[in-house]
Amino acid sequence: MANNRGYKRSWKNYLLDPSYQLRFTLTILAVAAGLMAPLGRWVSQKATTATEVALNQIDEIRCPDVLSAVAQGAQAPDVDSDGEDVVDLLDEQAPAEEGNEAPGNEAAETESGGDSDPITAQEPIEGEPPPLADEEDREGSERRERPAMKADLDDSEMSIVDTEVVVVGEIQERPATSEEILASKTARKVCLADVVARKESVEGRNSLITIVMLISGVVLLLGLAVYGIRTTHRVSGPLFKVGLYLKKLENNTYDTVYNLRKGDQLVEFYDHFKDAHAGVTTMQEQDRDRLKDAIKLAKDAGLADSSDEMAESIKELERLLKEKEESIVQKEA
Amino acid sequence: MSKKKHNRKISNYLIDKKLQLRYVIFVTTLSALICGMLGFLIWQQADVATNIIREQLADAPDMADEVIRSLKSEDQNLIFTMVASGVGLIVLLSLLLVVMTHKVAGPLFKVTRYLDKMRDGRLDTVWPLRKGDMLQNFYLKFSAMHTSVKARHVETNETLKNFVALAEAAGIDASGDQGHRLDELRKHCEQRSEALA
Numbered sequence: 001m002a003n004n005r006g007y008k009r010s011w012k013n014y015l016l017d018p019s020y021q022l023r024f025t026l027t028i029l030a031v032a033a034g035l036m037a038p039l040g041r042w043v044s045q046k047a048t049t050a051t052e053v054a055l056n057q058i059d060e061i062r063c064p065d066v067l068s069a070v071a072q073g074a075q076a077p078d079v080d081s082d083g084e085d086v087v088d089l090l091d092e093q094a095p096a097e098e099g100n101e102a103p104g105n106e107a108a109e110t111e112s113g114g115d116s117d118p119i120t121a122q123e124p125i126e127g128e129p130p131p132l133a134d135e136e137d138r139e140g141s142e143r144r145e146r147p148a149m150k151a152d153l154d155d156s157e158m159s160i161v162d163t164e165v166v167v168v169g170e171i172q173e174r175p176a177t178s179e180e181i182l183a184s185k186t187a188r189k190v191c192l193a194d195v196v197a198r199k200e201s202v203e204g205r206n207s208l209i210t211i212v213m214l215i216s217g218v219v220l221l222l223g224l225a226v227y228g229i230r231t232t233h234r235v236s237g238p239l240f241k242v243g244l245y246l247k248k249l250e251n252n253t254y255d256t257v258y259n260l261r262k263g264d265q266l267v268e269f270y271d272h273f274k275d276a277h278a279g280v281t282t283m284q285e286q287d288r289d290r291l292k293d294a295i296k297l298a299k300d301a302g303l304a305d306s307s308d309e310m311a312e313s314i315k316e317l318e319r320l321l322k323e324k325e326e327s328i329v330q331k332e333a
Numbered sequence: 334m335s336k337k338k339h340n341r342k343i344s345n346y347l348i349d350k351k352l353q354l355r356y357v358i359f360v361t362t363l364s365a366l367i368c369g370m371l372g373f374l375i376w377q378q379a380d381v382a383t384n385i386i387r388e389q390l391a392d393a394p395d396m397a398d399e400v401i402r403s404l405k406s407e408d409q410n411l412i413f414t415m416v417a418s419g420v421g422l423i424v425l426l427s428l429l430l431v432v433m434t435h436k437v438a439g440p441l442f443k444v445t446r447y448l449d450k451m452r453d454g455r456l457d458t459v460w461p462l463r464k465g466d467m468l469q470n471f472y473l474k475f476s477a478m479h480t481s482v483k484a485r486h487v488e489t490n491e492t493l494k495n496f497v498a499l500a501e502a503a504g505i506d507a508s509g510d511q512g513h514r515l516d517e518l519r520k521h522c523e524q525r526s527e528a529l530a
Contacts, residue, residue, distance in 0.1 A: 020437075039422060057389060227356070227360075235437060249481070250482070265355075269441055272449060286521070310503060313495050
């Protein structure tokens with residue numbers, strides 16, 4: 001009775017009990033979606049907040065400026081409001097080469113790659129003695145003698161006054177060399193590239209979170225749906241099989257019960273069903289045997305002629321016996 | 334077929350542990366993996382923001398300690414919230430699955446008890462399922478089979494009892510072989526009546 005007939009699973013047969021399988025699976029899906037949606041929203045909010053904070057912080061990063069050819073501490077000399085002469089202490093060649101351009105313009109030109117080496121006068125620092133005109137530059141500047149100024153004033157209406165040298169500034173740092181400017185440019189480029197890379201990384205992570213979240217949601221729902229249908233099928237499969245035997249029993253057919261397919265669930269339940277099937281088959285066989293006994297007794301005792309009621313009863317016994325035998329015959333065949 | 338009322342009990346929710354826990358474990362593992370992955374990504378994003386702030390605070394060490402402590406605390410809170418949310422989601426899903434699978438395992442358990450009675454040759458009354466139980470179609474099939482089989486045995490038993498009564502009325506000798514066979518039939522009918530009660 002426990003033979004195994006090899007029925008293979010087929011996708012089209014996966015919904016054996018649609019009402020149970022769909023009800024079960026859709027309920028799980030609805031609840032999972034209901035729980036995942038607010039969680040996803042929260043995740044998205046947290047990710048957006050973290051991303052915004054990170055981006056704001058990246059925006060705060062200040063990359064080092066490109067070094068200027070003009071010394072940082074240097075400033076343009078003030079021109080006395082009374083028209084006092086301002087004496088350029090150091091570079092008398094610069095005005096000759098560049099005309100009367102402001103030092104700032106020179107700096108701009110230098111930044112764009114010029115090789116000139118302008119030096120701008122600076123106001124003296126309070127409390128410090130003014131530097132001498134022929135004082136050696138602090139760091140490696142070439143010492144240059146100031147040419148003696150000679151003027152013929154015979155025809156001039158200008159009164160000759162001993163011009164006092166006014167110190168308007170001093171050089172605190174030497175200007176950056178072209179190599180240093182190049183290095184600072186490279187450093188700035190690297191810094192800016194790093195900022196862009198960081199931004200892209202943070203934004204990329206945010207996009208990744210969104211994509212992973214969407215994929216996770218789809219995977220969870222699909223996983224639940226597929227696994228739900230598959231699991232309920234593994235329950236419905238044996239129940240479908242049991243249902244066929246139940247229908248046969250209902251129609252008074254005591255058929256051979258075959259084993260379940262490999263991988264089916266409810267193996268224990270199926271064993272219970274097989275035992276029950278065997279139990280009712282035994283009951284049927286007992287009834288059949290008792291009916292035979294009764295008919296045999298009626299014949300042996302000659303009861304058929306005793307009364308019409310007895311005759312009817314024997315006929316009924318014979319009808320029932322025939323039914324019972326027909327119902328069990330298939331099992332024995 | 335009147336209805337016997339059985340209330341659900343929490344202790345009885347895991348009727349078929351193998352059937353129920355198999356599905357619960359699958360869903361729990363899947364949810365845990367997804368929650369863990371999402372949580373890790375959010376934590377990573379928050380950690381990036383924290384690290385950038387920390388880098389920028391390197392120039393202000395007096396402020397840095399307090400701010401970093403605050404950021405760490407926020408990050409920990411985020412982790413706790415994420416873990417709590419993930420665990421909450423998994424627990425809720427697991428509970429739901431236990432309830433859902435219980436609605437499958439419940440009817441199966443009930444049918445199993447009837448099947449055990451049938452194995453022992455007893456066909457007593459089949460009561461309907463509880464409201465909300467699944468496998469209603471299957472249970473209806475089982476119930477129809479049970480009713481049909483029982484009806485046939487009842488009919489056979491009634492016919493046999495009628496025959497025994499008629500045979501006794503016909504005056505069969507109770508002490509002889511025929512009387513013994515009639516007695517066997519009577520005993521069978523009594524046993525069957527008991528089994529079909």
